[in-house]
Each structure stands twice: as structure tokens, then as C-alpha cells.
Amino acid sequence: MKQFDVIVVGGGHAGAEAAAASARMGSRTALITLRRDAIGVMSCNPAIGGLGKGHLVREIDACDGIMGEAADRAGIQFRLLNRRKGPAVQGPRTQADRKLYRQAIQSLLARYDSLTIMQGEVASLIVNANQIGGVVLADGSRITASAVIITAGTFLNGVIHVGDQQRAGGRVGDAPSVLLAQQLADLNLQRGRLKTGTPPRLDGRTINWSVLDSQPGDDVPTMFSFLNSAPFAAQIACGITQTNARTHDIVRQNLGRSAMYGGHISGVGPRYCPSIEDKVVRFADKDHHQIFLEPEGLDDPTVYPNGISTSLPAEVQQDYVRSIVGLEQVTITQPGYAIEYDYFDPRGLDPALQVKAMAGLFFAGQINGTTGYEEAAAQGLVAGLNAALLASGRPPALFSRSESYIGVMIDDLTTHGVTEPYRMFTSRAEYRLALRADNADQRLTEKAIALGCVSQTRAAQYRKKADLLAAARAVLSETAFSPRELQAAGVEVSADGARRSAYDVLAFEGVTPEHAANLVPAFAGFDAEIQQQTARDALYVQYIQRQDRDVQRLRADEALAIPAGFDYADIPGLSNELTQKLKRALPANIFQASKIEGMTPAALLLLISHVRRPSRRQTA
Amino acid sequence: MDTIFALASARGRAGVAVLRISGPLAHWAAGQLCALPPVRHAGLRVLRYQGEVLDQAVVLAFAAPHSFTGEDSVELHLHGSIAVVAKVSDVLAQMGGLRLAEAGEFTRRAMDNGHLDLTQVEGLADLIDAESESQRKQALQVLSGVIAQKVAPWRADLLRAAALIEATIDFADEDVPFDVSPEVLGLLTRVQQDLAAEHARSGAAAAIREGFEVAILGAPNVGKSTLLNALAQREAAITSDIAGTTRDVIEVRMHIGGLLVTVLDTAGLRDSDDVVESIGIARAKQRAEAADLRIFLLQRADERFDIQPRPDDIVRLAKGDVVQGSIPSVSGKTGAGLDALLAEIAHKLEGKTSAAGVFSRQRHIQALGVAQAALQKAIAALPRATEAPEVIATEIRVALNALEGILGHIGVEDLLGEIFSSFCIGK
Structure with missing residues (x-):
């Protein structure tokens, strides 16, 4: 039997960042993954950052995390989005070479002495009286720890759709973690179903680049890490093309064969990242849509056509892709597909991303209903820090909406839950002018130093x-x-x-x-x-x-914590309906309670007066 | 927990003044002044401190949790003298460990200790606030959600405007090439105009809530104070045959036609060499100008002062018991013409209330002002929508927050402050 402080299950972006954070805190950390060589794989588009997302990467970097450093090492086309607008809404972004990114993550993880990477499948959790005790691997070996972070991604009940063909699975080529999924299901957490799509991958050697526009990177590249000032890899340009009336006709004629339109998928997809089927149906008046042709690597001919994700059958994909200027002769190396997967309602988590119903169990990443590498990594950071703090008996590290996009995301997730895959936008941050990508270090590094996770x-x-x-x-x-x-x-x-x-x-x-x-x-x-x-x-x-007064007010409400085990039934005058809602939501503080639907000022006051009264704080 | 004290009865001269002490040191503090009677038994005691007699008082002690606040507390039923209350308060403050209560602090402690639930607290606040029939109606109207109905379309327009601006920020890389400024300008301008209109109508609404002011004006010794006393049905102002008896502005609150009205009796208007009287006359004019309605008491129909009646004002011949003329008269002495005068005051004020908006609290009016100012800034920044959309978005958000704040989506501490500030000290 092996012993650790913290176990991280999964080696995606959430898992890698969680393991790194836990290890930086000095915790003995194990990262358990199905495939060691797949740690840091970019399974979707080959890019890091963007609006809101770039802010998250900077904040991770400010806490000495690894995503920013890896993106800088792998970046092959850096652009600062919204460069001509104000600094508060500028977001750094880069195309990343897949192989370089994966290598960077793996070599950065190798730096941590207290981190052990293990290959294996987690079959079940060890639980002692609502307290996590570790995991059991599929080979029967037991690994104990005071905290376990699950970053299972889209593996949970994942179903892949290519047209009317389905198969169980996570990402292409991975086996689904059915055993673990069953264990988590037994926790009786609320679940929902989401979907996401990918475009077909193209062989860049069969693209007629000479007829296409190109989009170069910025003349003066903007790095992610506050420690770096120039790119590491050679820089390239992306191509730009667009769909046309013929493309749209082909898609329209085959809608019935699309997994999403043929009624095969029940999950909810993101509004802001529509498939080509969605675009053709919902924006019927537009006669073209822009496509960015993004090279996946310097020595990799694969091209990611950003903007045409799909779940149409493979032969239809070939037809519509070849109707596009510059792609007339293109070879599809891997058809696009849609994936449906389960997520756990993140309202079941506390602001440290710990499962309320199980002490020591943390969730981070897509399992919480988010989309995107950056969102996943930021959650990984929060879960990793807090798992390490829990293991060493220290109080949790919480992030406020008033200090970081990380805080905005954690609060959005744990207070409101998700109805579509959650993606960060700058408009989610009400204190956007203060929470800039350029000052992430000024906002967070001091706090991170105090926590002990900064070199x-x-x-x-x-x-x-x-x-x-x-x-x-x-x-x-x-x-x-x-x-x-x-x-x-x-x-x-x-x-x-x-x-x-x-x-x-x-x-x-x-x-x-x-x-x-x-x-x-x-x-x-x-x-x-x-x-x-x-x-x-x-x-x-x-x-x-x-905004300062608002910030003070927010922080005061956040500071008024509702203790675990607080008995709502004990408050006379609180309506039954609200008592039930509070019991379900278990808000961590008064700020979260104030966000509960139907919460009235009167009820909130009642709650506050009872939270403040020491005598009624807890019932046995 | 501090021990607090304050006057629980109305301020000023009265038969009895009740000073309330609450908190862990309450019994100890009262024990410094006299031998404390058994709890819940009234005892007549001489209060002494450091050898000096302060007053003779009925002393009533309560032991936690059986008191208004739920804490140990003591009530000192003093003689209702300002000097006595001041002296005892000073002594309590000197003892150390005791302090004067903040507004609403006793009620707040009662709620914190579970002795009042919030609905009771709010009920108490409403009871304190509502004085007149029109206030009752206004409160009911507000209760029925009319403010939320007003705010909803503004909120929708501002959300749309914000969404348009946000789209140019968050989807810069995608397909939002069209210029959103014209639509945003239209939305912001419309809301801004609506806000300005409501803001203009809020004055009358606030007057209903806080009371109208009606000033009585006229020459010295024309019977203004007599008229005030007749309206108030008590001897509120000193009257005499000597011209210039009233020097300062005397205010009396009363109900006229279901409205809360403060009637102002003022110094008689004349040229005076007396410094004190001159100040009184200047003050009379100043208050009369600011009042919602003025009653001019004239000695003859063509009498004029340097303050002119406005079209809406009421003009009466004074001393209607002895003088008759071409315009209606009134006599405070006999009551002749008093009912007609009351009816006219009610009619004129009702006319003002018909234009009243629904935003009556200072908090509402301030929020309208904040939203208006933010929208002005947003509109001014709109030509720079391409370079600084985040600034426009921020201003729209400020406006939205201000409007939502009216509906109560505000921070908890503010809410507490708002509610408890409506109580006076000692409650």
C-alpha cells in the first residue's frame, strides 16, 4: 500500500495543474493517469488563451502554475486580442504546437520532487465515514491519501457521435472509465449531460495555401508568463478561409444525418461555439462563416479548421469541407465528432472545489461542466492548493470575485451551476477594470507567496x-x-x-x-x-x-461564513421553501446565500442574525 | 457585547422620560445609582452618584432573556426634564463600559437575540413611518410592486445595450463586425429620458412620504399664530396683541385631507431695525420660498409684500371675524372660514400629489440620480466605442446596479443599515 497526501486522478489540464499546485505546496502528491505519455495533451483546438481565458492563464502563472510557462514554450503564433481596445479587455492568446505543449507540461511536472506520476486506472474510492481515504486501482492496489482530486474530464459516460454512429468512450483512442463513473454515481450527486463538438482534422499538405489569406502573429509577441519575454519556438501564420452557399447547402441537405440534429444527442451544447450545423440553421441569413486554419505543430502537417465543428457522417464532412476555397483537394485525417458526457452539478462543491457531501474529495475541470483548457487548469490550481492545505490541516485558500477571474469562475460554478458548458468571458467579471491580464501578478502573487506555492x-x-x-x-x-x-x-x-x-x-x-x-x-x-x-x-x-465600496461590501458578505452543519430548520420565520433551498444549496457564506433564487432581503437578514449568534451556530 | 443606553421615550420636556440600559453591565450600572429592586418589580429610588443626588425615579430591572432586547436591562423612569436626562446620561457614559446606543440598536439586539423576527422588525419600522392616509396608500402601491414594473423595461433596455457592447469585447475575434453604437445610443437615450422624467416626479412622491410644508405669511399681528393654533387645535404658538410676537419659524405637523402636512408659522413681514426680528423675517421668507404651498394672510385685498404669491398659493383676508372684503376671509379666533381654508389646502396639495411618481424614498431618488449620471457618461463615451468599450460597459453596469438596488438586490450590510437607520435611538 502506498501513502500520499494528495492523489490527483487524471492527467489533463486540470489534473496537471492540480498536481503541480499540490506539489509546489510541498505535499506528497500522486498523479494517476491512464496514459503517462498523454499528460498535457491538447485534445481540442491547438490554442491557449483568448479573452477571459488569457486572464485565467495569467492568474495561474501569478500563482507560479505551469500552464502559462508551457504555452510560452509551445507558442507558435502569439496575438494579444483586443489590442486596440483598453487593457482591461485585452487577452493574450497563442497557437500552440501540440507536441511542444505536451512535452513542456511533462517536463515541468518532472521538476517537482514531491510529485509521483503513476500509470493506471482508478477503479474505486476508499471512503471511511464520509471522509475520503484514497483510491483503489483496477489492479487491486490501494493508495491512501487525505485528499483526492478527480479530474475525469469527458470520460464520464462519454458517448462519441460521428453522424449516426456512436460508441462509448472519452477522447478518441481512450478507454472510458466506467468503474470510477459508477463509484461517483453512488455519491448521489446531481448530474447533467453536456455535449461538445470538434471539427474534422485536415492534412495541411493538401491545402492550397496560395489562394488563402494569412493571419500572422503580433510583431511584438505578448507572453503568458510574467517570467518570459520572448517566444521559444519558431513563429508561423494561420490561414483564413470561409464557408459559402454550397457548403451551407450540403450541410442543410444532410441535417437529418447529423448526430445533433438527428435526435441522437440529448446533452446541451454551448451557444457561443456552435457547430456548422447550428450556424447554418440559426444564422440562415448569413451566406458565409469565417474559418481559421490553425497548424497543430511546426513539424506536424495536421491543420485544425477552427469554426466548423460537426457531428455529420464522415462522407458528408468530406463533401462540405471540399466545397470551401483552398480545401478543394483536402484530405481529412480524422473526421469531426460530437461527444456527450456527464458532469456533476458544481453547486455540490464548496468554494475550495471540495465535494460538500464527502470531505477530502475535490472535483476540477470538465467534470464540473466547464469547457476549455484554461478553465480546467484554473480549477486544477484551486483544487490542488486546497487539497494540499486540507492535507496539512490548514484553512482553505479562497478566491474572491473582486480579486480574480478564478474567483469569478468558482463563484459562478458553485453558486449558479451551469446550463451549458461554462466558458470564461470578460463580461462575467463585474470588476473587469481592476482584474486585468496585465496585473494578475499584482493581484495574486503576494497571496500565493503567503500560501507557499511560489518559487x-x-x-x-x-x-x-x-x-x-x-x-x-x-x-x-x-x-x-x-x-x-x-x-x-x-x-x-x-x-x-x-x-x-x-x-x-x-x-x-x-x-x-x-x-x-x-x-x-x-x-x-x-x-x-x-x-x-x-x-x-x-x-x-x-x-x-x-467600485471600491461594492468590493468592500462583497468581501464583507463573503467573509460572513455559514458554518458547515448549520441547521436551517432551527430558524423560525424562514419559509419552508427557502429552508429547503438553503438545505440543498448549503451556501458557504452570506454572499452565496444572497444569490439563491427566491432569497428575499428579509430572509437574508434573518439568516445573518442567526449565523452571527454563537449559541445557535451548530446542532449536534 | 457592549452595554448601551439611550432615551427610549420622546425627547424634550415630558411628564416621564424612560432611559433604557441594556447589556451585561446594565444591572451593575443601575446598581451604582441606587439599590436595584428585584427584577420585574418597580421600585421608587433616589438616584445618587458620587454623593450627588440626580433624580428620584421608578427603577425597573429585567434579567436576560426576559427583556425587550433579550439582555439584562434596566429602565429608569426619570422626571421628564431635559436636564435630568442629560445628567443621568453623562453619569452613565462616565462609568466606563457603557455607551450611547446607535439608532435602532435596541431593536437590532432584539432581533439578533431572537426576540423579534424580521417581519416584526419591518412592521415596527412601517408603524413608525406611516403617519397619514396618503402615506398608507403610497406604501401599499409600492408594496404591490409598481416600482419593479417601472424598473423592468429599463433593466431590459440596459441589458440589451450592455450585451451589444459586451459582444464587441468578448467576440472580437468572431463575427461581430457591425457597428452596435446606433442601437446602443437609442437604448441608452430612451432610458435616460425615462429616468429624468421619473426623477422630476419624485419630489412630490417624497413630499407625500416625508410631509408637505405649508407656510403662513403676512404682516405682524395679523393673526398668523392664532390661525396656526386653530389649525393645530392646540396652543402651539404664543399669541398676543403685540406685533412681532413670533420671531422664529414654528413648525406643527398635522393631517390635512389625509396628507401629512407641516404648517409653518413665521415672523410678520415688515421692515424692522430690530436685529433679532430681522433675522426672523429673513428666515420666514427663506422657508416660505422652499415650502410646497403658502397661505398669505392680508389686512386688505391689495396688500403686497416683497414675496409674491404664486398662482397656486392661497390668499385670505385676515381676522375674518371683524374684517370683510372682496376675497375670502378666515378667522383663527372664531373659526370662521377655517373649514373652507382646510378644504382648499387639501385640494391644492392633492393636485400636487396627482403628479407624484412612485419613487419616494431618498434611496430611490439617489439611485435614479446615480443611474442617470452613469448613462450620461456612457452616452458621452459612445463615440469611442471601438477604443474603450469597457468604459461604456462599466457605466451601463453602474446604472443597472443602481436600478436593481432600488428593488433590493443590494449588499447585506447596506440593507441592515437601511432598515435600522429608520429607527430612532432608544428603539
Whole structure:
């Protein structure tokens, strides 16, 4: 029998990040996966980041996680999305070479001495009186631990559809984890069914690139990790083509043979990532849709046509793909397919991603109803940190909506649950102007250092940068200038007599760090990166100050924890309906309770007064 | 838990003033002043502190949990003198460990200790708030959800506008090439105009809730104070034959035609060399200008002052018992013409209430203002929708939050503050 502090089941993006986080915390960690060589595989599109998603990767990196570093090592076309809009809504993204990414993840994991990677299938959980004790492998061996993180992805009751053909399975080529699925089903957690689709993969050597537009990366690539400043791999461009009337006709004529339209799939798919069938039906007035042709690797001819995921039969896929400009002679190396899978309602989790009904059991990733590598990895980070904290008897590490996209996602999941595969958007973050990709380190690294999951190298580099930023800001805030002085330095400002500091005017339209340096020569002594970051911080100051009261309020509500085992039946005056809802939801704090549907201000007050009263806190 | 104290009865001169002490030190504190009678037994005691006699009082002690707050508490039934209450309060504050209660703190403790449930707390607040028939109606209307009905379409419009802007942010890479600005501008402008209209109508709504002000104006010794006393049906103001008896503004709250009205008696209007009287006259004019309605008491029909009656104002010949003329008269002394005057006041104020909106609380009106200001900023930023959509989105969100806040989707601590601030200290 082997003993660990934390066991991570699954080696996808959630599992890899969870294992890394747990290991960074010094916990003896085991990562158990069906295939050691499949750790870090990008099963869907070969890209990391994007809007909202790029924010998550930066936040993972700020906690010294591995996804950002791996993306930098594997990135072959870096673009900062929304580059011409404000910094709050800019998101870094890269095409990633599949092989380089997988290798990067595997080599990063190999750095951790306290991490053991084991190949095997988890058959069942060891449970002692509602407390997790470890896992049993299919070969009968027992591995014990105080915490177990399940990152089972789409393996749970996965069914793959290609047209009207189905088979049980997870990703193509993987065996489904039927045994584990049964064990989890026995926990009586609420479940739902979701679907997701993939496009056919193309042989890039059969694409007529010469007739296609190309999309290069940014001239000055933006990295994910705060520790990196330039790409590692050679950089390439993507191709752009589009569907046409003939493509749409072929799809329309074969809708009845599509798994999704032929009635074979009951799961709910994402609205924002529609299949080509969805696009043709729902946007019937559009005569074309854009397709990005994304190379999967530098030495891999496979191309991922982003924008035409499908569950049509293989021969129909060939017909419609070949109707597209540049793809007339293309060879499909693997047909697109749809996959249906079970997820567990994440409202059954606490904000540490621990299953409320089973102490020590954590869920992270697609099993919680999310989609995307970044969402999975961010959950892996939270689960990994908290599993390690639990194993060492320390209080959980919670992430607030007011401090991070991670906090936004965890709160969305555990409070509202999901109705479609959950994907991060910047619009989900109400404090978006404060939660930027550019300041993820300023928001989270200090907290991560305190938790103990940050290397000395990163901590030192972070502190140096933080000191420089504070100094730059102080220098700019020191002196207030008259409108005349500002105008002389090239700053457009009304002659209203008000004196403003250089930091104040950095928020004005058209004011650059150069203007600030004109006003305050000492500012020119800081390097360009510090100057730019100071300008980004200054840009939204007035909005962020206005939101401060909301943030304080939110944090106060979050801080008012509802103890585990709190007895709602003991509150006279609370309606039966709400008592039942509260018993089902088991909110972790007053903020979560306030989000429960049907919750009234009156009921909330009642709840607060009882939570605050020590005498009634707990019933035996 | 602190031990708190405050006057539980109304402030000012009265037969009896009840000072309430609640908390772990309540019995100890009262014990410093006198020998505490057995709990739930009233005892007449002389209160002494450091050798000095403070007052003679009926002392009533309660032991936790059998008290209003659920804590140990003591009521001191003092003589209703401002000086006595002030002295005893000072002594309690000096003892150490005791402090003056905040507004609503006794009620809050009662709720925290399970002695009142929230519906009772709210009922108490409503009982304190509603004074007039029109307030009752207004509260009922609000209760029926009319505010939510008003806010719903604004919310829908703003959500649509926000969604359009958000789409240009979050789907930058995908197919949102069209310019959303024209539709957003239309939506924001429409809501902004509706908000401005409601804001304008909220003044009358607030007047119903908080009471109308009616000022009585006229020359010295024309019978303004006599009229006030007749309206109030008590001797609220000193009257005499001496011109200039009333110097400061005297306020009396009463109900007229189901409306809560504060009638203001003011110093007689004349040129005066007396410094104090001049201040009184200036104050009279200032308050009269701000009042919702003015009653001009004239000595003759063509009498004029430097403050002019507005079209809606009421003009009466004074001393209707001895003077008759071409315009209606009233006499505070005999009551002649008083009913007609009351009817006219009621009629005029009702006319003002018919235009009242449904947003009557300062909280509502502030929220409308916040939303309006945010939408103005959003509209101003719209030409930069391509470069700074996040700023527009933020302003729309501020407006949405403000409007939703009216409906109660607000932070818990604010809610507590809102509810308990409607209680006065000592309750």
C-alpha cells in the first residue's frame, strides 16, 4: 500500500495543474493517469488563451502554475486580442504546437520532487465515514491519501457521435472509465449531460495555401508568463478561409444525418461555439462563416479548421469541407465528432472545489461542466492548493470575485451551476477594470507567496517589480501641476485651475508615459515595461475607486461564513421553501446565500442574525 | 457585547422620560445609582452618584432573556426634564463600559437575540413611518410592486445595450463586425429620458412620504399664530396683541385631507431695525420660498409684500371675524372660514400629489440620480466605442446596479443599515 497526501486522478489540464499546485505546496502528491505519455495533451483546438481565458492563464502563472510557462514554450503564433481596445479587455492568446505543449507540461511536472506520476486506472474510492481515504486501482492496489482530486474530464459516460454512429468512450483512442463513473454515481450527486463538438482534422499538405489569406502573429509577441519575454519556438501564420452557399447547402441537405440534429444527442451544447450545423440553421441569413486554419505543430502537417465543428457522417464532412476555397483537394485525417458526457452539478462543491457531501474529495475541470483548457487548469490550481492545505490541516485558500477571474469562475460554478458548458468571458467579471491580464501578478502573487506555492525566483522577481511600480507611481503622484504646466508638456487639459499630478493625467485620453516623463523627468529612469504598467494602472483609477465600496461590501458578505452543519430548520420565520433551498444549496457564506433564487432581503437578514449568534451556530 | 443606553421615550420636556440600559453591565450600572429592586418589580429610588443626588425615579430591572432586547436591562423612569436626562446620561457614559446606543440598536439586539423576527422588525419600522392616509396608500402601491414594473423595461433596455457592447469585447475575434453604437445610443437615450422624467416626479412622491410644508405669511399681528393654533387645535404658538410676537419659524405637523402636512408659522413681514426680528423675517421668507404651498394672510385685498404669491398659493383676508372684503376671509379666533381654508389646502396639495411618481424614498431618488449620471457618461463615451468599450460597459453596469438596488438586490450590510437607520435611538 502506498501513502500520499494528495492523489490527483487524471492527467489533463486540470489534473496537471492540480498536481503541480499540490506539489509546489510541498505535499506528497500522486498523479494517476491512464496514459503517462498523454499528460498535457491538447485534445481540442491547438490554442491557449483568448479573452477571459488569457486572464485565467495569467492568474495561474501569478500563482507560479505551469500552464502559462508551457504555452510560452509551445507558442507558435502569439496575438494579444483586443489590442486596440483598453487593457482591461485585452487577452493574450497563442497557437500552440501540440507536441511542444505536451512535452513542456511533462517536463515541468518532472521538476517537482514531491510529485509521483503513476500509470493506471482508478477503479474505486476508499471512503471511511464520509471522509475520503484514497483510491483503489483496477489492479487491486490501494493508495491512501487525505485528499483526492478527480479530474475525469469527458470520460464520464462519454458517448462519441460521428453522424449516426456512436460508441462509448472519452477522447478518441481512450478507454472510458466506467468503474470510477459508477463509484461517483453512488455519491448521489446531481448530474447533467453536456455535449461538445470538434471539427474534422485536415492534412495541411493538401491545402492550397496560395489562394488563402494569412493571419500572422503580433510583431511584438505578448507572453503568458510574467517570467518570459520572448517566444521559444519558431513563429508561423494561420490561414483564413470561409464557408459559402454550397457548403451551407450540403450541410442543410444532410441535417437529418447529423448526430445533433438527428435526435441522437440529448446533452446541451454551448451557444457561443456552435457547430456548422447550428450556424447554418440559426444564422440562415448569413451566406458565409469565417474559418481559421490553425497548424497543430511546426513539424506536424495536421491543420485544425477552427469554426466548423460537426457531428455529420464522415462522407458528408468530406463533401462540405471540399466545397470551401483552398480545401478543394483536402484530405481529412480524422473526421469531426460530437461527444456527450456527464458532469456533476458544481453547486455540490464548496468554494475550495471540495465535494460538500464527502470531505477530502475535490472535483476540477470538465467534470464540473466547464469547457476549455484554461478553465480546467484554473480549477486544477484551486483544487490542488486546497487539497494540499486540507492535507496539512490548514484553512482553505479562497478566491474572491473582486480579486480574480478564478474567483469569478468558482463563484459562478458553485453558486449558479451551469446550463451549458461554462466558458470564461470578460463580461462575467463585474470588476473587469481592476482584474486585468496585465496585473494578475499584482493581484495574486503576494497571496500565493503567503500560501507557499511560489518559487523563490518568482517571489524575488515579483517583489522587485512591485517595488518599482510603487516607486514609479509615487514619483508621478508627488507633484501637482497647473493646467498651464500640463499643456506645456503636451497634455490636453481644460484650463479649469485644478492642479493634477502626472499620475492623474495618465488616465486622460491620448496621454502616454512620454507625457508623464516630460512632466516628471525621474519617471524616464524607469524601464519601458514599468512605465507602461504604471500607465495601465492609472487608466482606470477613478472607476476602480468608485467600485471600491461594492468590493468592500462583497468581501464583507463573503467573509460572513455559514458554518458547515448549520441547521436551517432551527430558524423560525424562514419559509419552508427557502429552508429547503438553503438545505440543498448549503451556501458557504452570506454572499452565496444572497444569490439563491427566491432569497428575499428579509430572509437574508434573518439568516445573518442567526449565523452571527454563537449559541445557535451548530446542532449536534 | 457592549452595554448601551439611550432615551427610549420622546425627547424634550415630558411628564416621564424612560432611559433604557441594556447589556451585561446594565444591572451593575443601575446598581451604582441606587439599590436595584428585584427584577420585574418597580421600585421608587433616589438616584445618587458620587454623593450627588440626580433624580428620584421608578427603577425597573429585567434579567436576560426576559427583556425587550433579550439582555439584562434596566429602565429608569426619570422626571421628564431635559436636564435630568442629560445628567443621568453623562453619569452613565462616565462609568466606563457603557455607551450611547446607535439608532435602532435596541431593536437590532432584539432581533439578533431572537426576540423579534424580521417581519416584526419591518412592521415596527412601517408603524413608525406611516403617519397619514396618503402615506398608507403610497406604501401599499409600492408594496404591490409598481416600482419593479417601472424598473423592468429599463433593466431590459440596459441589458440589451450592455450585451451589444459586451459582444464587441468578448467576440472580437468572431463575427461581430457591425457597428452596435446606433442601437446602443437609442437604448441608452430612451432610458435616460425615462429616468429624468421619473426623477422630476419624485419630489412630490417624497413630499407625500416625508410631509408637505405649508407656510403662513403676512404682516405682524395679523393673526398668523392664532390661525396656526386653530389649525393645530392646540396652543402651539404664543399669541398676543403685540406685533412681532413670533420671531422664529414654528413648525406643527398635522393631517390635512389625509396628507401629512407641516404648517409653518413665521415672523410678520415688515421692515424692522430690530436685529433679532430681522433675522426672523429673513428666515420666514427663506422657508416660505422652499415650502410646497403658502397661505398669505392680508389686512386688505391689495396688500403686497416683497414675496409674491404664486398662482397656486392661497390668499385670505385676515381676522375674518371683524374684517370683510372682496376675497375670502378666515378667522383663527372664531373659526370662521377655517373649514373652507382646510378644504382648499387639501385640494391644492392633492393636485400636487396627482403628479407624484412612485419613487419616494431618498434611496430611490439617489439611485435614479446615480443611474442617470452613469448613462450620461456612457452616452458621452459612445463615440469611442471601438477604443474603450469597457468604459461604456462599466457605466451601463453602474446604472443597472443602481436600478436593481432600488428593488433590493443590494449588499447585506447596506440593507441592515437601511432598515435600522429608520429607527430612532432608544428603539
